[in-house]
Amino acid sequence: MIAEFGLAALWLAASLAVLQLLGGAVALREGEERLAVLVRPAAAVQGVLAALSFGALLLLFTRTDLSVKLVAMNSHSAKPFIYKLSGAWGNHEGSMLLWVTVMAMAGALIALLERRLPEKTIQATLAAQAFVGLGFYAFLLFSSNPFERLPEPAAEGMGLNPLLQDIGLALHPPTLYFGYVGLSVAFSFAVGALITRQVTPAFARAMRPWVLGAWIFLTLGITAGSYWAYYELGWGGWWFWDPVENASLMPWLAATALLHSASVLAARDALRAWTIMLGVVAFSMSMVGTFLVRSGILTSVHAFAVDPERGSFILALLAIYIGGALTLFALRAGTVAEGERFAVTSREGALVFNNVMLCAILGIVLVGTLYPLLTEAFDVKVSVGPPYFNPAGAIFFVPMVVVMAIGPLLRWRRDWLGRVKTPLIFAALVSLATLVGVLAWNPPGLLPLLGFAMATGLGVASLLPLRGRSLRRLPLAVWGMVIAHLGIAVSLFGMASESAFSVEKLVAARVGETMTVGPWQVRLNAVEPVAGPNWTAMEGRLAAEYRGGRAVTVTPQSRTFWAPEQETSESALLTRWNGQLYAVLGDESEDGRWQLRLWWKPFVTLIWFGGILIALGGLLALLGRLANDLKRRTAQAKIAERKAEMG
Amino acid sequence: MSGLRWTIWLPLAVFAAFLALVGLQLYRPAERKVQSAMIGKPVPQFALPAASPDRPGVSTADFRDGKPKLLNIWASWCIPCAAEAPQLAELQAQDAQIVGVAIRDKPEDVAAFLAQYGNPYARIGADNLSSIQLEIGSSGVPETFVVDGQGIIRYQHIGDVRKRDVAILLDKLKEAGE
Numbered sequence: 001m002i003a004e005f006g007l008a009a010l011w012l013a014a015s016l017a018v019l020q021l022l023g024g025a026v027a028l029r030e031g032e033e034r035l036a037v038l039v040r041p042a043a044a045v046q047g048v049l050a051a052l053s054f055g056a057l058l059l060l061f062t063r064t065d066l067s068v069k070l071v072a073m074n075s076h077s078a079k080p081f082i083y084k085l086s087g088a089w090g091n092h093e094g095s096m097l098l099w100v101t102v103m104a105m106a107g108a109l110i111a112l113l114e115r116r117l118p119e120k121t122i123q124a125t126l127a128a129q130a131f132v133g134l135g136f137y138a139f140l141l142f143s144s145n146p147f148e149r150l151p152e153p154a155a156e157g158m159g160l161n162p163l164l165q166d167i168g169l170a171l172h173p174p175t176l177y178f179g180y181v182g183l184s185v186a187f188s189f190a191v192g193a194l195i196t197r198q199v200t201p202a203f204a205r206a207m208r209p210w211v212l213g214a215w216i217f218l219t220l221g222i223t224a225g226s227y228w229a230y231y232e233l234g235w236g237g238w239w240f241w242d243p244v245e246n247a248s249l250m251p252w253l254a255a256t257a258l259l260h261s262a263s264v265l266a267a268r269d270a271l272r273a274w275t276i277m278l279g280v281v282a283f284s285m286s287m288v289g290t291f292l293v294r295s296g297i298l299t300s301v302h303a304f305a306v307d308p309e310r311g312s313f314i315l316a317l318l319a320i321y322i323g324g325a326l327t328l329f330a331l332r333a334g335t336v337a338e339g340e341r342f343a344v345t346s347r348e349g350a351l352v353f354n355n356v357m358l359c360a361i362l363g364i365v366l367v368g369t370l371y372p373l374l375t376e377a378f379d380v381k382v383s384v385g386p387p388y389f390n391p392a393g394a395i396f397f398v399p400m401v402v403v404m405a406i407g408p409l410l411r412w413r414r415d416w417l418g419r420v421k422t423p424l425i426f427a428a429l430v431s432l433a434t435l436v437g438v439l440a441w442n443p444p445g446l447l448p449l450l451g452f453a454m455a456t457g458l459g460v461a462s463l464l465p466l467r468g469r470s471l472r473r474l475p476l477a478v479w480g481m482v483i484a485h486l487g488i489a490v491s492l493f494g495m496a497s498e499s500a501f502s503v504e505k506l507v508a509a510r511v512g513e514t515m516t517v518g519p520w521q522v523r524l525n526a527v528e529p530v531a532g533p534n535w536t537a538m539e540g541r542l543a544a545e546y547r548g549g550r551a552v553t554v555t556p557q558s559r560t561f562w563a564p565e566q567e568t569s570e571s572a573l574l575t576r577w578n579g580q581l582y583a584v585l586g587d588e589s590e591d592g593r594w595q596l597r598l599w600w601k602p603f604v605t606l607i608w609f610g611g612i613l614i615a616l617g618g619l620l621a622l623l624g625r626l627a628n629d630l631k632r633r634t635a636q637a638k639i640a641e642r643k644a645e646m647g
Numbered sequence: 648m649s650g651l652r653w654t655i656w657l658p659l660a661v662f663a664a665f666l667a668l669v670g671l672q673l674y675r676p677a678e679r680k681v682q683s684a685m686i687g688k689p690v691p692q693f694a695l696p697a698a699s700p701d702r703p704g705v706s707t708a709d710f711r712d713g714k715p716k717l718l719n720i721w722a723s724w725c726i727p728c729a730a731e732a733p734q735l736a737e738l739q740a741q742d743a744q745i746v747g748v749a750i751r752d753k754p755e756d757v758a759a760f761l762a763q764y765g766n767p768y769a770r771i772g773a774d775n776l777s778s779i780q781l782e783i784g785s786s787g788v789p790e791t792f793v794v795d796g797q798g799i800i801r802y803q804h805i806g807d808v809r810k811r812d813v814a815i816l817l818d819k820l821k822e823a824g825e
Contacts (some may be wrong), residue, residue: 026773048664063753079724155730156726156727156730203766229769277658280654280658281658284662288665290818291669311673312670315666315669315670318666319666322662322665323659323662326658326659326662327659329655329658329659330655330656330658330659333655334655370665373668373672374668377668377671377672419753529751536724536751538776560750560751588776
């Protein structure tokens with residue numbers, strides 16, 4: 001019954017999306033206001049129904065209802081509860097249902113809360129939202145029904161990919177999805193504003209919380225995904241320029257540019273066409289990313305390969321949405337006046353520069369991700385990795401960081417560098433001192449060296465906007481900017497340190513042997529078999545001493561899951577304030593020695609700590625904006641009340 | 648701005664090129680089927696002690712007696728292995744010789760499993776480190792290989808043996824014996 005209920009709710013939600021689209025489309029024509037009143041209620045109810053449908057799927061997974069095909073294919077009665085739950089979205093159909101659910105709920109929120117924009121713009125926005133949603137509903141209902149029953153219930157489920165049986169991965173996909181869906185809302189706003197030609201600061205303010213929210217989730221998702229890849233894959237790296245990683249990085253880059261551009265539009269009524277363009281591009285990147293990941297068209301360490309039929313479905317959606325939006329943009333952008341002018345040396349100027357740099361990096365990543373596809377069309381197989389991405393990205397990243405340090409100190413519209421000379425010289429000196437210090441102590445390669453210099457310089461510069469201001473009266477949005485920029489500096493420091501000063505050791509060790517890696521002495525005490533709820537493993541017991549200090553035990557495992565069958569290596573991490581010891585247990589060789597891989601990675605944790613800071617900055621900015629909106633709304637309500645009393 | 652009007656169409660052009668590229672790639676027939684690299688190669692060198700007191704262990708030499716065999720990799724802790732037990736019994740009833748390798752198992756668990764689900768095996772080796780599993784290119788349990796009389800691997804079946812697989816395996820055994 002639950003499965004049928006879920007399917008029925010999904011069909012109803014889809015039909016409401018049709019109503020929402022038709023109502024919105026008809027309402028845009030003069031004198032057709034009757035259907036227009038249906039748009040907001042349709043969006044609200046659609047959100048509730050989609051949520052009910054997803055709730056039904058969750059219930060089926062927690063009960064391990066093996067008469068449902070999706071549950072039988074992706075779950076197992078012996079699985080821990082949290083992974084039963086995450087199994088609901090740890091697969092193709094479930095994740096698509098999650099997508100459409102979050103999207104419908106976002107539509108419901110817009111319908112219930114958004115009152116600032118002209119009603120027609122809201123209706124056009126909700127119609128665009130329904131249009132995007134319908135593609136996903138069609139996908140679910142006609143091609144990959146998550147509620148399909150088996151002819152007879154399975155005896156036992158196939159289980160969840162063991163690589164996904166990890167708390168990080170239980171939370172990582174929904175986090176990214178919230179980000180992608182937030183960008184779909186920004187996209188709908190952009191389309192709505194283009195249709196009604198209402199590209200105004202009010203539009204930017206209405207869109208901004210969604211972009212900010214999406215950006216926070218994307219930041220957290222990427223940070224968590226990177227840390228997961230680092231400890232779970234057992235390769236010791238934190239970023240591989242893998243197509244799947246790029247699939248989430250590209251929308252993040254576009255969203256970062258969009259966020260800054262929307263701020264300019266909101267504050268200064270400039271960059272209208274550019275903001276719209278980025279709104280379209282950011283969502284395009286989410287869709288392109290989803291397509292690349294889900295179609296199995298690119299080879300990746302993440303085994304998501306799905307049949308080409310599904311790939312073509314997403315491709316068709318992509319063609320309709322993005323192609324349609326870009327055509328609309330090309331037709332309408334000329335009619336959107338550029339807005340206020342500004343000098344090159346100004347806050348706007350710096351933001352435009354960073355926008356262009358972000359877009360250039362986005363282009364570099366996109367080209368690198370798609371290049372193997374291009375050469376494969378000519379039967380040449382290549383893989384593009386760090387040797388391309390790192391230097392090519394750095395060309396644009398370095399000037400961007402420099403402008404990032406200066407921009408927040410500049411005034412809107414027109415400024416001169418002489419006014420902010422002194423603090424900037426201070427930041428530059430710190431940067432230079434770092435450069436000299438690192439070179440004198442232990443010279444690394446060029447990129448890490450640049451990384452160190454920029455990290456400290458930017459770190460100091462990002463705190464400069466706090467100078468001379470009352471910290472208690474400082475708006476939350478400014479705090480958000482300061483913390484987010486500081487987060488970039490902190491991450492950068494971690495990356496530079498990890499790539500410059502990591503020490504690696506690969507040994508074949510007998511039980512009882514001691515190895516040295518960096519400042520650590522590691523002794524292999526034993527290797528023993530252990531068993532978990534759905535796996536067995538060989539577990540190494542290592543005693544690790546930091547510079548002759550107290551020994552701490554770490555236990556890397558080589559695990560074998562049995563449903564479905566898969567080998568994984570559970571690396572062991574020992575975190576100190578100044579870095580991490582990373583241990584991986586490999587196979588036993590014939591003479592009884594164990595393969596051990598050990599790393600000492602100084603300050604590696606700063607990479608992810610920085611990511612959390614960036615997201616925190618976004619959160620503060622979002623809270624600040626929401627609080628401002630609330631204040632403005634209550635003030636307006638009070639004025640209206642007064643007027644009514646007087647009138 | 649009027650001189651730059653064409654740039655407005657640029658994103659659309661780039662997007663169209665992207666669509667053409669991935670569309671083309673999507674419909675190219677690609678080798679998506681995974682085939683074991685071990686097919687056509689001899690069974691790796693190994694000698695395993697017996698996993699069960701009433702059956703001998705397994706070594707590479709056992710595969711060179713001229714008779715085709717099934718090599719079944721399994722474990723008592725593996726639920727799909729229990730699910731395939733009736734099919735293995737069926738195969739044994741049809742005169743298939745089945746050699747088992749128990750992965751990371753304990754003797755008492757093996758005995759309990761065989762007592763409950765039947766024992767279709769002519770020999771059972773105990774592989775406590777899953778070393779055979781890795782060498783033979785098997786990704787997990789259960790997995791079944793068809794090995795000919797000279798010890799050459801002819802066919803690999805991944806996952807549990809379902810009812811419809813029984814006939815296929817019997818055919819492959821017959822082919823391997825010719």
